[in-house]
Amino acid sequence: MGKVGKQGEKTKKSGGLTRLAAEVFDKDRCSVCGACVGRCPYIVYSEGRVILQDRCTLDEGRCYDFCPMAGAKGNFEGPLGTVKQVLIARSTRSDVRKKAQYGGVVSTLVALALREGLVKEAILTSGHPEDPPYGVRVRTKAAVLDSAGSRFAAAGTVAALNEALAEPGSFPLALVGLPCQVKAAAAMRASKTRDVPFRPKRIKLLIGLFCTWALEYRSLSRYLRYMLFGERAFHYDIPPPPASVFKVFTGDGIKAFPLDEIEPMRLNACRFCDDMTSTRADVSVGSVEGLDGWNTVLIRTAEGNRLVEMAAEKKLIKIDRLPQSDLEHLKEAADLKKQRGLSAWEEKD
Numbered sequence: 001m002g003k004v005g006k007q008g009e010k011t012k013k014s015g016g017l018t019r020l021a022a023e024v025f026d027k028d029r030c031s032v033c034g035a036c037v038g039r040c041p042y043i044v045y046s047e048g049r050v051i052l053q054d055r056c057t058l059d060e061g062r063c064y065d066f067c068p069m070a071g072a073k074g075n076f077e078g079p080l081g082t083v084k085q086v087l088i089a090r091s092t093r094s095d096v097r098k099k100a101q102y103g104g105v106v107s108t109l110v111a112l113a114l115r116e117g118l119v120k121e122a123i124l125t126s127g128h129p130e131d132p133p134y135g136v137r138v139r140t141k142a143a144v145l146d147s148a149g150s151r152f153a154a155a156g157t158v159a160a161l162n163e164a165l166a167e168p169g170s171f172p173l174a175l176v177g178l179p180c181q182v183k184a185a186a187a188m189r190a191s192k193t194r195d196v197p198f199r200p201k202r203i204k205l206l207i208g209l210f211c212t213w214a215l216e217y218r219s220l221s222r223y224l225r226y227m228l229f230g231e232r233a234f235h236y237d238i239p240p241p242p243a244s245v246f247k248v249f250t251g252d253g254i255k256a257f258p259l260d261e262i263e264p265m266r267l268n269a270c271r272f273c274d275d276m277t278s279t280r281a282d283v284s285v286g287s288v289e290g291l292d293g294w295n296t297v298l299i300r301t302a303e304g305n306r307l308v309e310m311a312a313e314k315k316l317i318k319i320d321r322l323p324q325s326d327l328e329h330l331k332e333a334a335d336l337k338k339q340r341g342l343s344a345w346e347e348k349d
């Protein structure tokens with residue numbers, strides 16, 4: 001039984017590939033976060049999927065340790081987790097806002113952390129909207145902006161973090177990720193692994209995204225190929241409720257598809273997720289209902305607070321108050337996801 005640490009984090013669990021396969025892959029519960037990729041030669045990320053190429057019989061393998069879907073079943077905190085401060089914000093820079101999904105707060109914070117030397121490298125998610133998304137390692141503002149915007153398919157991003165952690169050197173790292181990816185990276189950061197050269201204490205900053213679900217890349221790609229008749233998509237958006245559409249930006253204008261048609265393409269693993277706001281992050285960022293071009297920001301730790309304050313002091317972001325009614329609504333939505341996730345675990349086991 002694992003020890004439960006700060007923020008309900010499981011700090012120790014053990015298993016090998018057989019256990020990972022039985023608990024996660026054979027039950028179609030892989031969230032494609034990438035935490036196991038690069039930690040075992042038999043596991044690869046390809047075409048938007050994490051694939052087990054072979055089985056091994058080790059009881060204690062490095063693949064199992066940080067899988068967000070293995071071992072633990074849900075956290076027992078409130079729906080939003082630990083929050084020190086809630087606000088709305090947006091970038092003041094047009095070059096950032098032009099490329100960002102909403103207010104560009106995520107790209108601003110990452111670029112600032114790199115510029116100020118708080119971290120030397122950030123793990124982001126990149127890829128043309130029509131191709132499988134993947135984790136990238138970036139060190140400059142230009143590279144941060146190249147990865148701005150949302151790819152709505154699951155991306156195996158943590159594989160790039162594993163690659164960076166396995167390299168010699170002591171450079172500090174940041175990761176931007178979905179709740180499952182942040183959960184894996186937070187478990188790494190909290191772990192006392194002696195697995196040299198994998199040194200997860202180098203993870204200094206976790207920026208979490210809000211997420212209701214992520215899509216399965218191949219299903220989305222098939223659907224859009226069929227629906228767009230060969231037109232190229234260059235940007236996607238799922239505007240906040242009540243819109244209920246998946247918007248695809250093409251050279252021929254914006255096409256809106258009903259969310260009811262898109263939702264069945266979500267990953268099965270997302271049914272089990274009880275975390276809408278990346279509760280293990282230092283700072284979490286999402287959209288603002290009814291306010292285009294702004295982000296909701298949840299500051300959770302001293303590190304997160306320092307970075308947001310620095311961005312505001314340097315006038316890189318403009319900050320405002322989140323109306324109480326919006327906060328209540330966010331709590332309701334997060335609680336709904338939490339209850340759904342916890343019930344899914346109950347049903348299956």
Ligand SMILES: Cc1cc2nc3c(=O)[nH]c(=O)nc-3n(C[C@H](O)[C@H](O)[C@H](O)COP(=O)(O)OP(=O)(O)OC[C@H]3O[C@@H](n4cnc5c(N)ncnc54)[C@H](O)[C@@H]3O)c2cc1C
Pocket residue numbers: 099100101102103104105106107108123124125126133147148149150151152153154155157176177178209210211212213214215285286287288295
């Ligand atoms: C699959 C998915 C589901 C989401 N669901 C919701 C939701 O239900 N409610 C809500 O309010 N917000 C949701 N978001 C978050 C939202 O789309 C924005 O990412 C967030 O508001 C930050 O906006 P920004 O303008 O600061 O982002 P930007 O400055 O444009 O930065 C976006 C960052 O997201 C990263 N990213 C892009 N795609 C992925 C991916 N597939 N996996 C991991 N990281 C990625 C990029 O690396 C980039 O650094 C979701 C995002 C994704 C990717």
